[in-house]
Amino acid sequence: MKENQKGSITVFLSLVLLLVMAVIMTTIESARVNAGKVYANRALALAMDSVLAEFYGPLFQEYHIFGLEGSYGKKTLQPGSIETKIKNSMEYTFEPNKDLYYIDNYIPVENVNILDIQTTKLEIDNVNTLLDYNGDFFASQSISYIKYKELGNLSEKFLSKISLIEETEQAQSILNEKFKTEESIYKFDKNITKLMKLIDGITISEKGIEKGRNGIKVQESFVKKLFVLPVSSVNAGVYNPIVFNPLQNHYTNPIAIIDEIISTLDAIGDNLNLIDEARITYKFLSLIDQSVFTDEEELLQHQQALLNAYETLQNYIQIEQSLLKAVSEKTGSLEKLINGTLISIEKAIPVTEDLIIKQVEITGEINKYETLLNTSKDQLNQDFYEGLLEDFLMMEKYKGNHECGLEGYDFEGMKNTLISNQKVVGNAKNFLVTNISPTEPELLQAKSSFQNMKMAVMQYKYDYLIFDYTGLKEPEESEGFFESVRNLVESGIIGLVIENTEGLSDKVLDIEDLPSAILKVEESKEPDDISAIYAYVNLESGIESIIGTFDSSDDIMGAGNIVEGIGELILFQEYLFEHFQHYNEKDLKDALTALDYELEYIIMGKRKDVNNLKAIIMRILLIRTIMNVISLMGDGKRNGDARLLAAAFVGFTGLPALVTIVKTLILFIWSFVESIVDVAALLEGKEIPFLKGKNDILLELHEIILINKTFIKSKADSIKENNSSFALSYKDYLRIFLFMESQRSKNFRSMDLIQENLQLRYEDSFLMQNCLYGFGINGEFGMEEKFIALPFVKDFLNAGESSYSFKIIKEYSY
Known part of the structure; x- marks a missing residue:
């Protein structure tokens, strides 16, 4: 009886010990599995980090941008190659003694791999290149690089330049409204001439009274x-x-x-x-x-x-x-x-x-312009306001009878x-x-x-059938004035503002595989030559051609309204100025470049190098023409000179609106020629006041007929150095144009140049579309049971191999 009792105790204690061991082993196994998950996660992160550490060296060295060249010498991205690299990298973590050699001799290491993690599946399921998200990955790295550099009071300086544009917006708005109103009055005047022809039998046009053989x-x-x-x-x-x-x-x-x-x-x-x-x-x-x-x-x-x-x-x-x-x-x-x-x-x-x-309609337009003029009086230069007021008095005569009435009509x-x-x-x-x-x-x-x-x-009447012909007189010759301008621009603007046009770049960008072409970023619609506006200008065509010219500058002059997010915009611009060159840059880089005028390309996006430069020059020319019109109109004497010349040209028609519009045409031509001198000076590295004062005007009206390339250069050379905060250089204009350009266009055009330049300097197979900024991966891993699967139990139960599996989804980027 006693022996039987002792045996039961032994069995009991064995079962208790087995349960204790099961709990201990289960705890150890659980800890092992959790440790394996953490270990696999870290191994995967380390492997992804290791892969991204293989960033394309020239891209970082030249442009300070991280990017993994994911094509590995082929035309397209190779996700399989990346997966293999990650898998191989993880094996060194999972198997510490893998490939442990010393002088071609394998060194055996006695150890126990307690985790024994196996990679069962590895798949890249999300790839982000530098082109994704409108190129924001590229822009963010650019900003991150440049923000740690010493930039001084760059923001303050740039904002002061932008404010110059903002201050002239009101003047431009008034001029737009003025020219629209004058255009309506001019068309109204032309209808009056139709009535003159029907009632008095004479034909009047911009050329004056129509004449026959006998007068x-x-x-x-x-x-x-x-x-x-x-x-x-x-x-x-x-x-x-x-x-x-x-x-x-x-x-x-x-x-x-x-x-x-x-x-x-x-x-x-x-x-x-x-x-x-x-x-x-x-x-x-x-x-x-x-x-x-x-x-x-x-x-x-x-x-x-x-x-x-x-x-x-x-x-x-x-x-x-x-x-x-x-x-x-x-x-x-x-x-x-x-x-x-x-x-x-x-x-x-x-x-x-x-x-x-x-x-009735033009009375409304005149009233609208009058309201704008009155409300803007305090914001305008007094001389400029007086010039506008003088022209307004002519407009006022065209109001309906309930106002002041067109004199005699x-x-x-x-x-x-x-x-x-x-x-x-x-x-x-x-x-x-x-x-x-x-x-x-x-x-x-x-x-x-x-x-x-x-x-x-005898009841036939002539009441009210009266027209004012008091201003009619024999016309003076105007063709010489306009011919001088036509001759000036006949060979193109570029030849007037650049002394040696033969030295201009003839490089052309191949659009195949360019990021901007892939993402369909269109080139700027900016013309590369606006001389056609003035090349055939005369009294008949010139009046029609200048009306509406200001409308094309609305986006340009509207730059002053953009103030939010300006910090990052300025930083990105500084990155562009540090890494890309522009026309006439003194510190040109020695490295090969696909284009010489890189910043001009980022702004305009035209394939031909010289066309980008031309388009920039034309945009500056347009802005300078607008600003010079404002300056000349605000100068009482010069405005008066233009009016006298206009009266000499078309005063014989007796149409006051025509005289005012021709005066505007003359001011435009004067401003245009003045702007050609400005641009020539800017391209020589000089600074020009954004809004000129009386003493800053370089040309007088009588000098226009004398203008030629030599005269332009002599005027440009006569400009003294100007350190005023109100003066802009060619580089300042580029900054403003970059500021106005969409971030998306700047991103992709910048990457166009990076790609083409690196192909010239290093590998012609390099493509920005194959440069990875980051990627996501989906991994499956397995671990065999070690502490809870006892051999004798498995043999007794006739059980097969069993293991744990788990998934890890991870994203990684620069």
């Missing part, structure tokens, strides 16, 4: 051609002798014609009685029998009397025919006058109606007069008789009709 050309029919008053400049409402003298011979008085017709009809009636008498006499003599005359002398006298009677009758008949012809001619001319006048009136009425509507009154005259002429036309038979009843009826017609046309 001023007068229309065959016009409203005032039918003129019932004594002809005088006062009665005609035409006070300028240049216009009145040729017109006075074309006025036709229908009353005089009618009186002549009536007088002729009376003459026909009188002649009709004489014809009757002559016919009776002739008939009486022809009935006498000549045989009754026995005396030969008496017979001869009778025959002579008969002949005389016949000749008298024929003479009266010829007089009648002549008088009838005269009446026919006069009625024909009267009919032509009536019909031509009626057609002119019918054409003129809708023109007046259109002018009435247009006057009442279009509503004109319309009413024309409608009244239309009825008068139509009524008169009803009394017109064209076919008149030489019978007493018809003659009396025709005479009555013409008398009624006379009474009708």
Whole structure:
């Protein structure tokens, strides 16, 4: 009995010990598995870090950008190669004695691999290249690099330059509104000239009064051609002798014609009685029998009397025919006058109606401009404001009658007069008789009709049909002024601002595989030559070509509004200036570059190197032209000089709006030529005040006709060094343009240059699209059981191999 009890205790203690060992082993196994997971996670991180440590050396050395060249010498990314590298790297962590050699001899190491981790699956499932997310990975690294450099008060300096643009935005806004309003007034003036042609019979254009062989050309029919008053400049409402003298011979008085017709009809009636008498006499003599005359002398006298009677009758008949012809001619001319006048009136009425509507519209535009001008007075330079106010006084004359009224022009009154005259002429036309038979009843009826017609046309009026021709005069020659500008730009702007154009780069960027081409970043639409605007400029085409020019600069001048996030923008710009070169940079890098004008390419994105430079020059030229217009318009004397020249060119037209617009054209041309000198100086490394004062203007108006390349260079060389914070250099303009360009475009165009430059300097197979910024990986790992799978149990249970598995998803980047 005792032996049996002792045996049970042994079994009990064995089972207890087994349970204790199971708990201990399970705890150890659990700790081992958790340790394995941590170990695998760290091994994977170490392997990914090891792979990213193989960043492309030239990319970092040249441009301080980390990027893993993931193609490994091939055309596209090789995720499999990266996976293999990671797997191989992890094996050294999982197997510490792997490949342990010393002088080609393997060194065995006795150790126990308690974790025994196996990699069962490794797959890259997320790859981010430097091109992803609009190139922000590239930009962030650029900013991270540059922000640790000593930049001093760079932000303050740059913001002060940007503020110059911001301060001129109001002036540009006013000029935009001014030119739009003047354009409307100019079109309004052109409609008035249509009315002048219909009412006064003369044609006025930008060239002045249209002329024929014998002087001023007068229309065959016009409203005032039918003129019932004594002809005088006062009665005609035409006070300028240049216009009145040729017109006075074309006025036709229908009353005089009618009186002549009536007088002729009376003459026909009188002649009709004489014809009757002559016919009776002739008939009486022809009935006498000549045989009754026995005396030969008496017979001869009778025959002579008969002949005389016949000749008298024929003479009266010829007089009648002549008088009838005269009446026919006069009625024909009267009919032509009536019909031509009626057609002119019918054409003129809708023109007046259109002018009435247009006057309301331009009155609104003028009021809008006036409000803008008044509210901006305190923000503008006083001289500039005075120049604008002077032009506004001309605009104000074009307001509707309820305001101050266009001097001498009442279009509503004109319309009413024309409608009244239309009825008068139509009524008169009803009394017109064209076919008149030489019978007493018809003659009396025709005479009555013409008398009624006379009474009708006497109601014809000329109230309000008056135009102001006081400003009309003989034109002065303007072609020489504009020809000098055409000759100046005929060979292109570049040749004027750069002394040695043969030294310009002829490099071209191959767009194949460029990041910007892959991501479809379009090149700037900036023209590389705006000289065409001025190459054919004259009074006719120039007026139309300059209207709206300011609109193309809205984005440029709007740069002053961007203030948020400016810190990173400035840092990125400094990175670009440190790593890329621009035109005329003194410290050019010795390394090979795909383009010489790299910053210009980042801004414009054009394939040809020289086209990027041209586009930058044209953009600067446009800005300088705008700013110089503001400066010249604010200079009372120079603004006055332009107005005097405009009056000499087109004052003869009598159209004040045209004079103002031509003055603007002259200011534009003046500013354009001044800007060519500015750009030439900027390209020589000099600084130009953003908004010039009176003493900063380089050219006077009379010097424009003398301009040539040598003259431009001498003017540019005469500019002294300017250290004012209000002056900008070529480099400053590049900074402003970069500031305005979208970050996406700058990112990809910068990577274009990096790719092309590294291909030139190192490997022609290098592509930015294959440069990894980071990647994600999906790994599966396994561990065999070690502490809970006892061999005798597995044999007893006939169990197979068993293991643990776990997944790790990880992302890693620079």
